[in-house]
Amino acid sequence: MSDVTQNRHAKTSRDTVAVKRRALELGFDAVGVASLEPNAHADELDQWLAAGYAGTMAYLHRQAEKRKHPARIMPDAQVAVVTLTNYFHGSAHPGLAPGVSTASGRVAQYAWSTDYHAVIGRRLELLATAVRDIVPGARTRCYVDAGPVPERELAQRAGLGWIGKNTMLINPTIGSFTFIGVIFTDAELVADLPFQADRCGTCRRCLEACPTDAFVESRTLDARRCISYLTIEHAAPFRDDERPLVGDWLFGCDVCQDVCPWNITFAETTSDPELAVRPEVAAPELAELLAVTPDEFARRFGDTPFERPGAAGLRRNAAAVSANRARAAP
Ligand code: B12
Ligand code: SF4
Ligand code: SF4
Incomplete structure (x- = not known):
């Protein structure tokens, strides 16, 4: 390897470490970098859509091509920085959710606080600014649950967990009560190895x-x-x-x-002040x-x-x- 190539590799590794450190400082619970090859589960997506399982979510049909080819989501994108944010609020045994009386209906935990699109969106923008500071000239585009992004697949590819039988992205140390946030960038960052194992085993x-x-x-x-x-x-x-x-x-x-x-x-249980229960x-x-x-x-x-x-x-x-x-x- 020439000195020039070696120096470039050293710089991209340093930049990647700096971006990940900043993500954790900003309050993300886990972060990884995904490469942008075509989606390995494109056929499953086609079959799922053809079977009508998307119901009235017509946008999933419109977005299918980009979900199958994440590199097309942002021109010249090299990688996606993928984040997880824990939103677990404590034991919610089925039928016994905390705080639920017979006068109230049950609400899924992800919705117990201010809209995560705003909270995670703001945090992602701060991380995107850091990417552009660390790699001058880089461009970035942030997504959280909006846009044609195969978020769970990218998180799996970024080494953050596996896709469980319930279709959730499960992180082996945090679990699945997490929001996924994604930043596409043309910055040269080092992609992580995908999370290969299926840790569901025989559980059903x-x-x-x-x-x-x-x-x-x-x-x-x-x-x-x-x-x-x-x-x-x-x-x-x-x-x-x-x-x-x-x-x-x-x-x-x-x-x-x-x-x-x-x-x-x-x-x-999360202690994130921006995700405090309302x-x-x-x-x-x-x-x-x-x-x-x-x-x-x-x-x-x-x-x-x-x-x-x-x-x-x-x-x-x-x-x-x-x-x-x-x-x-x-
Ligand atoms: C549409 C959608 C829904 C739909 C459909 C859900 C679904 N399972 O697809 C509905 C409204 C039902 C829904 C519900 C929920 N959702 Co939702 N939803 C989405 C959205 C917008 C797109 C998901 C999608 O593409 N579905 C299409 C189908 C085909 O995809 P899929 O089932 O995931 O299948 C793919 C993979 O499983 C893979 N695959 C197939 N076979 C195999 C086999 C192996 C071995 C592997 C590795 C992969 C694999 O290929 C498929 C095609 O790409 C994403 C955000 C985003 N942009 O990605 C959020 C998202 C998935 N939802 C989220 C959440 C939090 C929920 C709920 C928990 C909310 C709640 N408590 O009510 C529930 C969970 C229900 C469930 N078990 O999935 C989070 C999940 C976070 C996480 N840790 O996984 C996301 C990522 C939003 C976010 N940014 O945080 N959701
Ligand atoms: S798939 Fe999961 S979220 Fe949907 S109804 Fe069944 S248990 Fe509830
Ligand atoms: S099969 Fe078991 S381990 Fe896998 S997602 Fe379902 S409950 Fe979790």
Whole structure:
């Protein structure tokens, strides 16, 4: 290797270490660098879309080409810096979520605080600034749960964990209650080795615990049966066969993560001040939601994940939970 090449390698390694150190200083819990080869699971994505499992999430069809070829997401991108942020708020044994009374509906833990798109988005922008400082002239583009990015695949490729049978990215020391954030960049950073192992082994707890039987098989989710899809992404009124599926869940669902041994053993409660629990979203009263006006909804929930389905979506969900409880009552 020539001196020039050697010096360049030394510089890219130093730059990569500096970017990762800055990520941890900013409050990310784990960070890795992913290469941008075509998605190894492109065929699975095509089959999943063709089977109709995306339901009304039409954007997943539109974004498929980029998800299959992540290098096309940003021109000249060399790598993606991938971050994990732990949002676990403590034991949430199915049926016994902390803070949930019979007056309130159950809400998935990821939504118990200020909208993560804003919190993680701000943090990613700070990290992107650091990338541009460390590698002068570099360009960056940040994504968190928006845009045509195969986030879990990139996290696996960045060495941050494996994709479990419940389709979640599971980190062996943090678990799966994590947000994934991604920065595409044309900076020359050193890619990590992918996380190769499948640590699910013979376990099938998530597949068996799903209250709606939404898993067609391991790592294949029919989103149309998933409570998370029904209560958040699905915009239409519930059909009669959909309403009972949501059970007690007002917003999202955590069952396939709550039962996972990697969470039961390793997940630790976050102390991130920007992800502090807000009672009005963690345990909202059904009666209040049924009566909330659009102005009141915007004032109380405008900066929370409830904003996605909006007042009408939450009213639909609250009515379904109330009906399901009334039916289940002796
Ligand atoms: C659409 C979507 C949904 C849909 C569909 C979910 C799904 N499983 O696909 C719905 C609305 C149901 C949903 C629900 C939830 N979501 Co969501 N969602 C997304 C989104 C926008 C796209 C995911 C996607 O591409 N799905 C398409 C299908 C085909 O992909 P897939 O099931 O992951 O399958 C791929 C891989 O599994 C792989 N694959 C297939 N077979 C195999 C085999 C092996 C061995 C391997 C390694 C890989 C592999 O190939 C497939 C195609 O690429 C991402 C953000 C993003 N831009 O990536 C967030 C995201 C996946 N969601 C997230 C979260 C937090 C949730 C919920 C936990 C929220 C909640 N509590 O209610 C639930 C979890 C439900 C579940 N078990 O997945 C996080 C997950 C973080 C993590 N640690 O994994 C993400 C990454 C958002 C973020 N930035 O943090 N979500
Ligand atoms: S989030 Fe709930 S409904 Fe969706 S797959 Fe997991 S356990 Fe099933
Ligand atoms: S519950 Fe078991 S099978 Fe499911 S993701 Fe966790 S380890 Fe894998």
